[in-house]
Amino acid sequence: MTIWLVLLxxxxxxxxxxxxxxxxxxxxxxxxxxNSPTFGGPAVKELVQVFEAKHPGIKIAEKFQxxxxxxxxxxxxxxxxxxxxxxxxxxxxxxxxxxAGQFPHVLLDKYRQSDPAFFKGIPDNIMALGNxxxxxxxxxxxxxxxxxxxxxxxxxxxxxxxxxxxxxxAELLKMGQTIKDKTGKFAVYLQQPNxxxxxxxxxxxxxxxPLSEDGKRVGWDSPQAIEAMQxxxxxxxxxxxxxxxxxxxGLQAFLSGHIAxxxxxxxxxDHMRKNASGFHVRAVPVPRFGSKPLATATGxxxxxxxxxxxxxxxxxxxWIKFLLSPEGATIWTxxxxxxxxxxxxxxxxxxLKPFFDEAxxxxxxxxxxxYAKPWVSFPGARGLEITKILIKxxxxxxxxxxxxxxxxxxxxQQANALLPR
Amino acid sequence: xxxxxxxxxxxxxxxxxxxALTAVFVYWPLVASTTLSFxxxxxxxxxxxxxxxxxxxxxxxxxxxxxxxxxxxKAAVAFTALTVMVPLFLAVAVLRVSxxxxxxxxxxxxxxxxxxxxxxxxxxxxMFHPLYGVINSLLRVVGIQGPAWLSSGDSAIWAIIIVTVxxxxxxxxxxxxxxxxxxxxxxxxxxxxxxxxxxxxxxxITIPLLAPTTLFVLLTTFILSPQNLFVPTQILTQGGPNEAxxxxxxxxxxxxxxxFRVGYASAAATLIFLLFLGLTALQFYLAESRIHYGR
Numbered sequence: 001m002t003i004w005l006v007l008l009x010x011x012x013x014x015x016x017x018x019x020x021x022x023x024x025x026x027x028x029x030x031x032x033x034x035n036s037p038t039f040g041g042p043a044v045k046e047l048v049q050v051f052e053a054k055h056p057g058i059k060i061a062e063k064f065q066x067x068x069x070x071x072x073x074x075x076x077x078x079x080x081x082x083x084x085x086x087x088x089x090x091x092x093x094x095x096x097x098x099x100a101g102q103f104p105h106v107l108l109d110k111y112r113q114s115d116p117a118f119f120k121g122i123p124d125n126i127m128a129l130g131n132x133x134x135x136x137x138x139x140x141x142x143x144x145x146x147x148x149x150x151x152x153x154x155x156x157x158x159x160x161x162x163x164x165x166x167x168x169x170a171e172l173l174k175m176g177q178t179i180k181d182k183t184g185k186f187a188v189y190l191q192q193p194n195x196x197x198x199x200x201x202x203x204x205x206x207x208x209x210p211l212s213e214d215g216k217r218v219g220w221d222s223p224q225a226i227e228a229m230q231x232x233x234x235x236x237x238x239x240x241x242x243x244x245x246x247x248x249x250g251l252q253a254f255l256s257g258h259i260a261x262x263x264x265x266x267x268x269x270d271h272m273r274k275n276a277s278g279f280h281v282r283a284v285p286v287p288r289f290g291s292k293p294l295a296t297a298t299g300x301x302x303x304x305x306x307x308x309x310x311x312x313x314x315x316x317x318x319w320i321k322f323l324l325s326p327e328g329a330t331i332w333t334x335x336x337x338x339x340x341x342x343x344x345x346x347x348x349x350x351x352l353k354p355f356f357d358e359a360x361x362x363x364x365x366x367x368x369x370x371y372a373k374p375w376v377s378f379p380g381a382r383g384l385e386i387t388k389i390l391i392k393x394x395x396x397x398x399x400x401x402x403x404x405x406x407x408x409x410x411x412x413q414q415a416n417a418l419l420p421r
Numbered sequence: 422x423x424x425x426x427x428x429x430x431x432x433x434x435x436x437x438x439x440x441a442l443t444a445v446f447v448y449w450p451l452v453a454s455t456t457l458s459f460x461x462x463x464x465x466x467x468x469x470x471x472x473x474x475x476x477x478x479x480x481x482x483x484x485x486x487x488x489x490x491x492x493x494x495k496a497a498v499a500f501t502a503l504t505v506m507v508p509l510f511l512a513v514a515v516l517r518v519s520x521x522x523x524x525x526x527x528x529x530x531x532x533x534x535x536x537x538x539x540x541x542x543x544x545x546x547x548m549f550h551p552l553y554g555v556i557n558s559l560l561r562v563v564g565i566q567g568p569a570w571l572s573s574g575d576s577a578i579w580a581i582i583i584v585t586v587x588x589x590x591x592x593x594x595x596x597x598x599x600x601x602x603x604x605x606x607x608x609x610x611x612x613x614x615x616x617x618x619x620x621x622x623x624x625x626i627t628i629p630l631l632a633p634t635t636l637f638v639l640l641t642t643f644i645l646s647p648q649n650l651f652v653p654t655q656i657l658t659q660g661g662p663n664e665a666x667x668x669x670x671x672x673x674x675x676x677x678x679x680x681f682r683v684g685y686a687s688a689a690a691t692l693i694f695l696l697f698l699g700l701t702a703l704q705f706y707l708a709e710s711r712i713h714y715g716r
Contacts, residue, residue: 067659074678081464102681103465186552192572194659246571246658249550258552381463385680395662399574 043335138302237400269337574665600634
């Protein structure tokens with residue numbers, strides 16, 4: 001008799017127990033990023049793994065989009081047109097104004113009330129990167145600065161002291177000539193992907209502005225911009241100390257020891273460290289223009305939510321919270337070199353202190369960080385075309401068939417006509 | 422219902438599935454795209470604003486359009502020379518090889534066609550590397566300083582053309598092999614008995630009897646080549662430096678999916694369609710009068 005009672009009790013317990021909802025039907029959200037296998041891809045996979053273990057009800061379908069931030073935007077616009085956007089996507093700072101102005105997305109201000117703890121510890125000046133025209137459109141995720149990687153062996157081979165790399169462009173030109181004469185190798189490569197991040201860094205660095213303060217004129221025809229771009233042209237075509245290569249070619253040539261210095265993002269420090277063949281790569285801040293203070297364009301992206309369904313949006317917000325949590329940010333910074341939005345993690349022995357102690361190249365980024373300027377996003381519906389006009393102008397400058405001044409003046413005229421009046 | 426009428430109905434009944442698919446996937450997009458070319462739209466915005474002929478006027482004044490046109494022209498000429506004539510001679514040569522080697526050569530020459538274009542481009546990217554790529558290394562052996570293939574405005578379009586030729590040439594080669602095998606051997610035997618030389622055999626038997634194949638190869642190469650340029654352009658140069666390797670197919674993509682000016686891109690697509698329609702009609706007209714089909 002008792003046995004029947006026990007069985008009955010067990011059966012009742014089973015039938016009234018709540019169904020395991022989370023395990024039954026997980027929500028899958030798409031996360032679009034630009035992190036190729038050589039640029040933080042493994043870190044994304046690790047983040048997904050850790051997150052899914054903690055949130056069995058959510059699956060992350062991470063999708064790499066080629067062509068850096070511009071490439072991702074193209075795919076995103078198409079997916080929005082097809083009404084099948086990803087739940088979360090990385091939007092480069094240079095494109096945030098365009099995305100916020102043209103794309104339907106979720107405004108994130110409401111989470112300030114529901115999740116105040118999340119916002120604590122992210123400094124206002126960083127949060128401002130996602131705060132445009134009165135609303136919070138995205139959460140700043142990666143923050144990067146350009147740095148100058150260099151190959152100490154080539155310095156040594158040229159009879160230069162590898163502990164004293166150039167700090168100004170004048171020094172770089174001089175040492176570069178020595179490297180070229182003594183080793184026959186190129187001295188420097190400035191990154192040339194399908195964006196104008198390093199170009200904006202040169203303009204800021206020489207005391208110019210990529211865009212006027214009122215947003216009505218681009219600053220690429222200013223004397224500072226012309227001087228900086230002419231210097232780049234001269235390095236390529238006159239002294240021939242700089243290599244004019246496509247982005248993939250340039251990066252590979254540096255890593256295989258054919259170029260002594262390479263200006264690109266700190267976000268690649270992990271890749272640089274692991275793939276420099278036959279030398280121990282080092283990094284320092286990018287060179288200054290004479291006595292002018294250091295100034296660089298800030299790279300990286302905000303995370304924006306494009307999910308249209310509340311369940312998807314909720315999952316997307318959980319994912320974003322995890323990515324910026326101390327645990328998520330630690331994986332991210334370690335795997336890339338992006339600086340964490342929560343700066344205190346860098347000195348926390350539980351999180352990133354050991355990493356910063358072991359990765360001396362990160363010091364170059366930390367030294368640069370106080371001088372970080374925005375990576376200007378051109379406003380208006382034609383903003384993407386303006387960016388492309390400036391990329392084309394750079395390509396023409398580096399071809400060296402005409403001096404920089406007329407090229408930049410013509411490009412600026414075209415660009416100004418496309419800015420909103 | 423008369424017999425004639427019934428036949429007519431049956432014929433269209435059989436044709437209906439094909440016609441329906443063509444209408445939905447070819448003619449409807451064609452009409453939609455032409456309509457769109459008179460509007461300004463960014464794919465996402467709910468409103469289309471009518472702009473009349475503005476997109477066409479802007480296109481005519483756009484340097485990139487003319488450069489793309491010239492580059493596509495260069496590519497078309499290069500393709501005609503390299504992917505129509507060279508495969509013909511190779512096909513003739515390979516068929517003279519006997520035994521197992523014939524199949525080996527056939528497989529070797531056809532293999533680029535089956536490799537994914539994106540993967541092939543990644544390989545070509547390294548072969549074109551100006552500092553240590555295999556192409557410039559070989560050129561150095563014979564004392565030539567090769568160009569910076571992908572970052573020099575003078576060579577970028579040729580790099581794209583080389584990759585595309587390499588990729589498409591095997592397909593035409595196979596078509597020619599099939600065409601050659603279809604020529605009855607008795608014709609050659611008869612001509613030989615009459616004392617014809619090898620050159621005469623090629624000139625008076627091979628070329629005329631291959632004419633239908635040649636027309637097909639010419640037409641498909643001519644129509645497909647601007648489309649085949651797209652993937653290498655996207656992967657190797659993105660149309661750069663400074664538009665130097667842009668071409669009509671890539672330009673439409675650039676206007677539509679890089680700048681998101683879908684109306685403007687549609688105007689370009691419509692002009693390109695008309696251009697190729699005219700050229701194809703001309704080609705048909707010229708070729709039709711000189712080709713002998715059948716036995």
